Amino acid sequence: xxxxxxxxxxxxxxxxxxxxxxxxxxxxxxxxxxxxxxxxxxxxxxxxxxxxxxxxxxxxxxxxxxxxxxxxxxxxxxxxxxxxxxxxxxxxxxxxxxxxxxxxxxxxxxxxxxxxxxxxxxxxxxxxxxxxxxxxxxxxxxxxxxxxxxxxxxxxxxxxxxxxxxxxxxxxxxxxxxxxxxxxxxxxxxxxxxxxxxxxxxxxxxxxxxxxxxxxxxxxxxxxxxxxxxxxxxxxxxxxxxxxxxxxxxxxxxxxxxxxxxxxxxxxxxxxxxxxxxxxxxxxxxxxxxxxxxxxxxxxxxxxxxxxxxxxxxxxxxxxxxxxxxxxxxxxxxxxxxxxxxxxxxxxxxxxxxxxxxxxxxxxxxxxxxxxxxxxxxxxxxxxx
Amino acid sequence: xxxxxxxxxxxxxxxxxxxxxxxxxxxxxxxxxxxxxxxxxxxxxxxxxxxxxxxxxxxxxxxxxxxxxxxxxxxxxxxxxxxxxxxxxxxxxxxxxxxxxxxxxxxxxxxxxxxxxxxxxxxxxxxxxxxxxxxxxxxxxxxxxxxxxxxxxxxxxxxxxxxxxxxxxxxxxxxxxxxxxxxxxxxxxxxxxxxxxxxxxxxxxxxxxxxxxxxxxxxxxxxxxxxxxxxxxxxxxxxxxxxxxxxxxxxxxxxxxxxxxxxxxxxxxx
Amino acid sequence: xxxxxxxxxxxxxxxxxxxxxxxxxxxxxxxxxxxxxxxxxxxxxxxxxxxxxxxxxxxxxxxxxxxxxxxxxxxxxxxxxxxxxxxxxxxxxxxxxxxxxxxxxxxxxxxxxxxxxxxxxxxxxxxxxxxxxx
Numbered sequence: 001x002x003x004x005x006x007x008x009x010x011x012x013x014x015x016x017x018x019x020x021x022x023x024x025x026x027x028x029x030x031x032x033x034x035x036x037x038x039x040x041x042x043x044x045x046x047x048x049x050x051x052x053x054x055x056x057x058x059x060x061x062x063x064x065x066x067x068x069x070x071x072x073x074x075x076x077x078x079x080x081x082x083x084x085x086x087x088x089x090x091x092x093x094x095x096x097x098x099x100x101x102x103x104x105x106x107x108x109x110x111x112x113x114x115x116x117x118x119x120x121x122x123x124x125x126x127x128x129x130x131x132x133x134x135x136x137x138x139x140x141x142x143x144x145x146x147x148x149x150x151x152x153x154x155x156x157x158x159x160x161x162x163x164x165x166x167x168x169x170x171x172x173x174x175x176x177x178x179x180x181x182x183x184x185x186x187x188x189x190x191x192x193x194x195x196x197x198x199x200x201x202x203x204x205x206x207x208x209x210x211x212x213x214x215x216x217x218x219x220x221x222x223x224x225x226x227x228x229x230x231x232x233x234x235x236x237x238x239x240x241x242x243x244x245x246x247x248x249x250x251x252x253x254x255x256x257x258x259x260x261x262x263x264x265x266x267x268x269x270x271x272x273x274x275x276x277x278x279x280x281x282x283x284x285x286x287x288x289x290x291x292x293x294x295x296x297x298x299x300x301x302x303x304x305x306x307x308x309x310x311x312x313x314x315x316x317x318x319x320x321x322x323x324x325x326x327x328x329x330x331x332x333x334x335x336x337x338x339x340x341x342x343x344x345x346x347x348x349x350x351x352x353x354x355x356x357x358x359x360x361x362x363x364x365x366x367x368x369x370x371x372x373x374x375x376x377x378x379x380x381x382x383x384x385x
Numbered sequence: 386x387x388x389x390x391x392x393x394x395x396x397x398x399x400x401x402x403x404x405x406x407x408x409x410x411x412x413x414x415x416x417x418x419x420x421x422x423x424x425x426x427x428x429x430x431x432x433x434x435x436x437x438x439x440x441x442x443x444x445x446x447x448x449x450x451x452x453x454x455x456x457x458x459x460x461x462x463x464x465x466x467x468x469x470x471x472x473x474x475x476x477x478x479x480x481x482x483x484x485x486x487x488x489x490x491x492x493x494x495x496x497x498x499x500x501x502x503x504x505x506x507x508x509x510x511x512x513x514x515x516x517x518x519x520x521x522x523x524x525x526x527x528x529x530x531x532x533x534x535x536x537x538x539x540x541x542x543x544x545x546x547x548x549x550x551x552x553x554x555x556x557x558x559x560x561x562x563x564x565x566x567x568x569x570x571x572x573x574x575x576x577x578x579x580x581x582x583x584x585x586x587x588x589x590x591x592x593x594x595x596x597x598x599x600x601x602x603x604x605x606x607x608x609x610x611x612x613x614x615x616x617x618x619x620x621x622x623x624x625x626x627x628x629x630x631x632x633x634x635x636x637x638x639x640x641x642x643x644x645x646x647x648x649x650x651x652x653x654x655x
Numbered sequence: 656x657x658x659x660x661x662x663x664x665x666x667x668x669x670x671x672x673x674x675x676x677x678x679x680x681x682x683x684x685x686x687x688x689x690x691x692x693x694x695x696x697x698x699x700x701x702x703x704x705x706x707x708x709x710x711x712x713x714x715x716x717x718x719x720x721x722x723x724x725x726x727x728x729x730x731x732x733x734x735x736x737x738x739x740x741x742x743x744x745x746x747x748x749x750x751x752x753x754x755x756x757x758x759x760x761x762x763x764x765x766x767x768x769x770x771x772x773x774x775x776x777x778x779x780x781x782x783x784x785x786x787x788x789x
């Protein structure tokens with residue numbers, strides 16, 4: 001099947017080579033980081049995780065959101081997702097690969113990464129995060145490839161795939177739950193020390209992931225002969241609507257607990273993120289951008305008549321995606337470190353090499369996604385012809 | 386006759402099995418070797434090491450800096466000259482920063498700004514040890530929360546986990562020099578290693594000195610300002626002080642059970 | 656078989672590439688590795704003490720495993736004393752025991768490690784003895 005990705009229009013190849021060029025630039029910057037050390041980034045003794053781990057956290061959500069297609073299709077036999085479900089699975093594969101790469105570029109001693117397996121440590125959430133992420137990657141590769149292969153041959157998928165699919169449905173929420181536990185189990189980080197992190201992560205994942213899929217589906221329809229289906233896209237819109245509402249509701253719960261209890265440690269990060277604290281306010285414009293985009297998206301999404309207009313839906317999906325990318329990729333991770341353990345503020349902003357490396361990782365993800373989608377669409381087009 | 390498909394299956398399976406079994410075999414063989422090593426009879430030992438820092442002995446930043454320099458110089462702690470890359474094992478921190486949330490308007494300014502000497506608390510339930518994915522940081526039998534720099538992958542999860550900000554990361558090579566050619570480690574102690582870039586470090590309670598029967602460098606340099614002993618021994622000097630005098634610990638409500646006590650309003654009869 | 660010519664040509668190119676290290680070295684003199692086992696520090700020792708913690712052949716073959724064991728014993732278990740097969744006691748320390756005698760890292764460690772093309776990361780942290788630049 002892989003050969004489908006080896007023949008394409010000049011536009012396809014231009015896109016592939018553009019991505020390779022970006023990856024190359026990112027790699028050059030990574031070599032610089034490798035020789036200088038992580039001091040080349042904006043991270044510091046006080047803000048020890050930054051843009052990389054933020055991207056990782058956001059992308060685990062994108063990966064988990066594949067289940068929003070798999071579950072209705074396989075458990076509820078929602079046939080309208082039949083043409084879209086492989087796109088969800090392949091998006092999950094690309095997202096998990098990016099997650100692993102973002103962790104890798106964040107390591108101080110990347111050559112020792114195998115120590116996590118050589119010295120397995122079950123009391124560390126990081127160890128379990130590795131287990132669930134690699135497991136999820138494995139499940140999606142097996143399921144996606146087998147089901148697509150069967151479709152190509154025009155036969156139903158082999159019987160053993162069904163139980164594997166059910167496992168992956170249960171597995172998907174776990175990858176994001178375990179990722180939430182990285183944060184919510186740490187004493188002394190008030191902003192993260194809350195039981196709702198996992199729920200909030202899942203809500204934002206199931207809003208941002210399907211948003212991205214809506215955009216991808218619209219792009220695919222525009223550039224290929226393959227149509228994922230108007231109704232399937234509308235159903236995704238509904239999923240985004242409900243989970244975005246849940247996500248905003250969960251943030252509201254956090255704000256109530258912090259400010260009604262009036263406990264300083266619980267309020268400080270929110271004050272820093274949305275109003276500035278002690279004269280520091282670098283993230284305030286970003287956080288308000290995220291909030292305004294969330295409101296705009298919700299206004300567009302909650303009215304069914306507006307949502308049915310695909311251009312409006314596309315705008316709403318983009319707004320949800322950007323809003324949550326800022327919220328999770330910046331606000332959430334950095335908020336845990338600001339103010340620091342001494343009630344002092346050290347601000348953070350990514351440096352140029354850090355951003356170039358991140359863009360490189362995104363380009364690798366896009367390359368994987370492009371190749372996988374090329375294969376999937378090639379097979380679908382062939383099957384329909 | 387096996388076909389190509391079966392051959393690949395068998396070959397693949399055998400390789401996986403070999404890779405899986407190898408670490409187990411190598412671990413067993415290294416255990417056998419370890420029987421030839423033991424603890425130095427002169428070593429200082431305890432069930433749970435702890436400090437009492439007598440705040441009456443540390444009045445100014447300079448008192449603390451003297452101890453800090455002693456520690457940093459024998460442990461080859463680099464000075465990068467900026468707070469972003471900073472590495473520190475012991476340092477002064479004002480009361481309001483060392484004990485955030487405990488200061489209030491009516492306290493004297495001197496007390497709110499009084500420098501407290503802070504270092505790794507060698508907690509009994511250390512969060513850093515709980516989160517480390519490689520056991521590079523671990524708790525020893527004598528209560529020391531220790532770093533194995535050989536094993537650290539530099540993920541910095543321990544720095545997110547530690548509620549005391551006790552950990553520093555080598556953002557760049559500590560053996561390097563700044564733009565003016567000043568080496569980050571002014572004078573290397575040839576008896577102790579440096580670190581490499583990309584690993585986390587912190588106070589190790591002078592495990593290398595305890596092993597040969599010496600007290601930690603800070604204790605020795607403090608002229609009686611830091612008392613050192615076994616928290617598990619009810620008859621130890623530090624247990625006597627904690628029983629009879631007023632001591633506080635940093636963030637005890639987090640359940641990490643820090644082993645560093647600060648004696649407030651200490652006095653002559655210590 | 657389709658494309659016989661291309662396949663055979665491809666195989667030949669592949670063979671030429673993988674065997675490159677072998678034929679490129681044919682006929683070249685391969686200097687025998689001589690390690691300098693004598694240093695001023697070692698010659699200062701009395702004759703009877705002029706030997707390593709274990710036999711020369713053992714050290715040559717097993718020093719890496721031994722150093723791993725030492726590392727784990729000292730760092731992880733707080734045990735610092737090594738008892739050799741002859742019953743002698745040594746302080747387990749790369750910097751303060753091994754390198755006190757073998758003060759010639761360049762002619763001792765590096766020479767063989769370079770020869771074997773291995774790059775242990777010991778010296779990223781452990782401080783090598785001061786040597787004159789040669």
